[in-house]
Structures are given as C-alpha cells and as structure tokens.
Amino acid sequence: MSRHNYRIGIVLSSLLMMAAMSGAAQTATQKKTSPAKVAQPAPAKAAVPEHPVPLAADAPVSSCTECHSGVLSGKYVHTVMSDGCTTCHQISTKDGVTHVSLVAPVSQLCETCHALSDDKVRHGPYNEGLCVSCHSPHSSDFPGHTWASAQDICLGCHARARLKVNQKAKTVTTPWGKTLTLAEMKGWMYLNLDSTLTKNHPVKGHPVSGPNLKAGLPPITCLSCHKTHASSYKNLLTAGAPKNMNLCATCGVCEQCHESLF
Ligand code: HEC
Ligand code: HEC
Ligand code: HEC
Ligand code: HEC
Ligand code: HEC
Ligand code: HEC
Ligand code: HEC
Numbered sequence: 001m002s003r004h005n006y007r008i009g010i011v012l013s014s015l016l017m018m019a020a021m022s023g024a025a026q027t028a029t030q031k032k033t034s035p036a037k038v039a040q041p042a043p044a045k046a047a048v049p050e051h052p053v054p055l056a057a058d059a060p061v062s063s064c065t066e067c068h069s070g071v072l073s074g075k076y077v078h079t080v081m082s083d084g085c086t087t088c089h090q091i092s093t094k095d096g097v098t099h100v101s102l103v104a105p106v107s108q109l110c111e112t113c114h115a116l117s118d119d120k121v122r123h124g125p126y127n128e129g130l131c132v133s134c135h136s137p138h139s140s141d142f143p144g145h146t147w148a149s150a151q152d153i154c155l156g157c158h159a160r161a162r163l164k165v166n167q168k169a170k171t172v173t174t175p176w177g178k179t180l181t182l183a184e185m186k187g188w189m190y191l192n193l194d195s196t197l198t199k200n201h202p203v204k205g206h207p208v209s210g211p212n213l214k215a216g217l218p219p220i221t222c223l224s225c226h227k228t229h230a231s232s233y234k235n236l237l238t239a240g241a242p243k244n245m246n247l248c249a250t251c252g253v254c255e256q257c258h259e260s261l262f
Helices: 003-021 027-032 035-039 061-067 079-083 106-112 150-158 252-261
Strands: 089-094 097-102 164-166 171-173 179-181
Antiparallel strands (some): 089 097, 171 179
16 A cells, blocks of 8 residues: 555544544544554554553553553653544553554555655665664653654764674664664764764864854764755755865855855
C-alpha cells in the first residue's frame, strides 16, 4: 500500500479514535478499519514483547503514566502527547496477554503527521525516517525534544570520540544510547576536530562552538552553517559555500559572520 493511502488511513483512524472517545463508535469498528493492519502485516509477536501487565485497549493516559511517568517528565513535551498514547501505540489484549506495538512502523510513524522536506539535499537519518535516533517521541529537556542539545546531537555521530562503533555487530551507538546499523549510517563521516571538539572545521582552526566574531551575534554551533534535516545547498549548508574554503565576500554561509572582513 502506498504512503499516501497510509496517511489517509491514519487520519481516518484518528477520527475514529476521537469518535470512540466521545462514545460514538465502537472499538470493534476502529479495529476492523485500522490502517496499520491493512498497510502492514502485524509485527511478529516475537518482535513485540509481552507487556508486563494486561491493559485495556482504551486505558486512559493517566493509567499508563502511573508506571511510565518518564515519558512526560521532560521540559519539552511533544504536542501530541496530550492526545493520548494510542495516537501512536496500539494495544492488543488477548487471553489476558497484552502486546503494545506502534500504529505504523517506527520509520514511517512520524511522517504520517510531519511531511518530509522536498529539498534535494537530505540528511541520511532524516531521509530514512530514523527520526527517533535524534528525537524522543515523547519528551526531553532539549528544544524539539531531541535526546541531547543540538550540538551534542551532531557531535554524537560526527565526532570519533563520541560514537561507539561495534564492527563485529556492524552497529554504532550514540552517547544517548541509540543503536543504528552500519547500513543505516551509510555514507557517514567524522570531522577532523581538535580534542576539545570545538574547532578545526570547515577549515583548520575554525571554531564550531564558542563566541562569535562580534558581540550580538549568537554563539557558533553546527546549526550556524548547517540545517538538521534538509537543504537546497550541498552539505546541508544554510547557504552556498566557497569552492576551496577561501573567504569570499559573496559566499553566503561565510558572509553571515565575516562580512566585516571585506
Ligand atoms: C502497572 C504498570 C504499567 C502500566 C499501567 C502500563 N505499563 Fe507499559 N510497561 C510497564 C513495564 C514494567 C514495562 C517494561 C519495562 C519498560 O519498558 O519500561 C512496560 C513496557 C511498555 C512498553 C515497551 C514495549 C513493551 O511492550 O514492553 C510500551 C510501549 C508500554 N509499556 C506502553 C504502555 C501504555 C501505552 C500503557 C497504557 C495503556 C502502559 N504501558 C501501561 C509497566 C506498565
Ligand atoms: C508521537 C507518537 C507517540 C506517542 C503519542 C506516544 N509514544 Fe510511546 N513510543 C513511540 C515510539 C515511536 C516509540 C519507540 C521508540 C524507539 O523505537 O526508539 C515509543 C516507545 C515507548 C516506550 C518504550 C521505550 C521508552 O521510551 O521507554 C514506552 C514505555 C512508551 N512509548 C510509552 C508511551 C506512553 C505511556 C504514552 C502516552 C502517555 C506514549 N508512549 C505516547 C511513539 C509515541
Ligand atoms: C498524530 C500526529 C503526529 C505524529 C504521529 C507525530 N507528530 Fe510530532 N507533532 C505533531 C504536532 C501536532 C506538533 C505540534 C505542531 C508542530 O509543531 O508542527 C508536533 C511537533 C513536533 C516537533 C516540534 C517540537 C517543537 O518544539 O517545535 C517535533 C520535533 C516532532 N513533532 C517530532 C516528531 C517525531 C520524531 C515523531 C515520530 C516519533 C512525531 N513527531 C510524530 C503531531 C505528530
Ligand atoms: C540528525 C538528527 C535529526 C534527525 C534524524 C531528525 N531530526 Fe528533527 N530536528 C533535529 C534538531 C537538532 C532539531 C532542532 C531542535 C532545536 O530547535 O534546537 C530538529 C527539529 C525538528 C522539528 C521542529 C522544527 C521543524 O523543522 O519543523 C520537527 C517537527 C522535527 N525535527 C521532526 C523530525 C522528523 C519528523 C524527523 C524524521 C523524518 C526528524 N525530525 C529527524 C534533529 C533531527
Ligand atoms: C544518527 C547519526 C547522525 C546524527 C545524530 C547526525 N548525523 Fe549527519 N550524517 C549522518 C549520516 C549517516 C550521514 C551520511 C548520509 C548523508 O550524506 O546524509 C551524515 C551526513 C552529514 C552531512 C553531509 C551531508 C551531505 O549532503 O553530504 C552533514 C553536513 C551532516 N551530516 C551534518 C550533521 C549535523 C549538522 C548534525 C546535527 C544536527 C548531524 N549531522 C547529526 C548521521 C548523523
Ligand atoms: C562555519 C561554518 C560551519 C560550521 C560551524 C560547521 N560546519 Fe560543517 N561544513 C561547513 C562547510 C562549508 C562544509 C563543506 C566543506 C567542504 O566542502 O569542504 C561542511 C561540511 C560538513 C560535513 C561533510 C564533511 C565531509 O567530509 O564531506 C559534515 C558531516 C559537517 N560539516 C558536520 C558539521 C558538524 C557536526 C558541525 C558542528 C560540530 C559543523 N559541521 C559545523 C561549514 C560549517
Ligand atoms: C557563525 C559565524 C561564522 C561563520 C558562518 C563562518 N565563520 Fe569563520 N570564523 C568565525 C569565528 C568566530 C572565527 C574566529 C575568529 C578569531 O578567533 O579571531 C572565524 C575564523 C575564521 C578563519 C581564521 C581561522 C584561524 O585559524 O584563526 C577563517 C580562515 C575563516 N573563519 C573562514 C571561514 C569560511 C571559509 C567560512 C564559510 C565556509 C566561515 N569562516 C564561516 C565565525 C564564523
């Protein structure tokens, strides 16, 4: 089934869910038309562990958060959390045994509400739908409920000192504990940063964090020059860059800070 149908399905199921909450529809109807079941075969039971306690399909959020208070404890809470856990989680209970799966495969779930960028240069993990490698689906103490500050997120995969590589298992693990396969990391590269991880990119000696050239300009971060998801410029830059990294008056990405030099 195409993604397009999938999206419609999700909207439909949300509507049904809202109806169910107001008591107008039956859970049974909702289940029969559940798009996740049509779109994808239900995940093998072995892949979804048995939930330690049996749950009712319509268990209120408050009952979930009695045990899972962590999902709401971050300073930045994903807006949809207020719509209830079953916006994303599907609860199925049979013979007193509960399995909690997702309403869509994790790599497609976020796209059901957040359309992917059309920009031609897309960051690998974003393009592959690996949103939860950087974002908590629930909440965190960082803007955009990322697992760490934006700078630490970038360094987590692009600084040799931060990423743990397991060649035997063909996986990498970020400092915040997300494990990805080498296949998912296809094309990734380390930066040649100094040992403090604050300089030597994009040219030797150049700061990637710390104070800016002039008072009043925000401190430098990876996001001073790069987009996180997608861009119409090479290397996910916010604007064009010079060919050989020489300063030039017309190279957008350098100009924003170095214009005073010309
Ligand atoms: C009585 C305590 C309790 C309640 C109530 C509860 N859970 Fe859990 N849940 C657990 C424990 C314990 C685990 C296993 C350890 C963990 O992952 O935190 C778990 C695991 C999970 C997992 C991870 C996958 C899995 O099935 O192991 C999900 C998802 C989940 N719960 C969702 C929910 C949702 C949604 C609700 C409300 C409808 C809920 N839980 C209610 C205790 C509870
Ligand atoms: C926006 C979609 C979304 C909503 C809403 C949501 N979850 Fe999740 N949840 C996920 C995804 C996606 C994962 C799997 C993350 C992964 O694979 O890294 C997950 C994983 C979990 C887990 C297991 C891993 C963990 O983070 O501990 C628990 C427990 C859980 N959710 C509980 C809840 C509860 C309780 C609620 C409602 C209060 C809720 N979720 C609402 C998307 C959601
Ligand atoms: C059911 C629809 C829905 C799903 C599924 C969903 N989101 Fe959201 N998300 C929203 C809404 C609504 C907002 C708030 C409006 C906005 O900023 O676009 C939001 C906001 C966000 C924000 C912005 C937070 C901010 O502070 O600006 C992030 C990041 C985000 N979602 C990530 C995710 C990720 C990652 C997933 C998959 C695990 C996901 N969303 C799945 C509906 C959804
Ligand atoms: C490489 C890490 C990374 C990946 C992968 C990633 N994001 Fe983000 N995303 C970020 C960072 C960093 C921010 C900015 C947070 C901030 O404001 O500091 C952000 C911001 C956002 C925002 C709010 C601002 C905006 O652009 O609208 C949304 C919504 C969002 N992400 C959704 C997603 C979705 C959906 C996916 C998967 C398709 C995804 N992200 C994948 C790192 C990532
Ligand atoms: C989960 C691991 C991961 C994280 C976190 C991550 N990246 Fe990447 N990055 C990759 C992979 C894999 C590639 C190679 C695929 C590609 O070219 O996009 C890549 C490529 C890039 C490229 C080259 C893109 C191109 O078009 O050649 C840039 C620039 C980049 N990342 C910047 C960032 C920035 C900025 C952040 C923080 C917001 C970040 N990365 C966080 C995995 C990651
Ligand atoms: C001052 C601007 C600037 C800052 C700050 C910056 N970058 Fe870059 N980045 C660039 C430019 C320009 C390129 C293209 C370099 C080239 O073509 O030689 C680049 C290229 C990259 C690439 C692709 C490298 C390759 O070898 O193909 C990655 C990955 C990357 N940056 C990640 C990051 C991360 C992570 C941070 C933060 C730690 C960061 N950048 C901070 C300007 C910047
Ligand atoms: C976010 C602001 C910012 C951007 C964008 C930026 N720079 Fe810089 N640049 C700085 C700061 C801050 C310094 C350090 C100045 C100092 O210490 O005196 C610096 C220093 C330099 C130096 C001297 C390095 C050294 O060894 O001291 C060069 C060369 C340079 N930048 C080139 C570039 C190029 C090329 C670009 C575009 C790809 C660029 N810069 C983009 C802020 C920026």
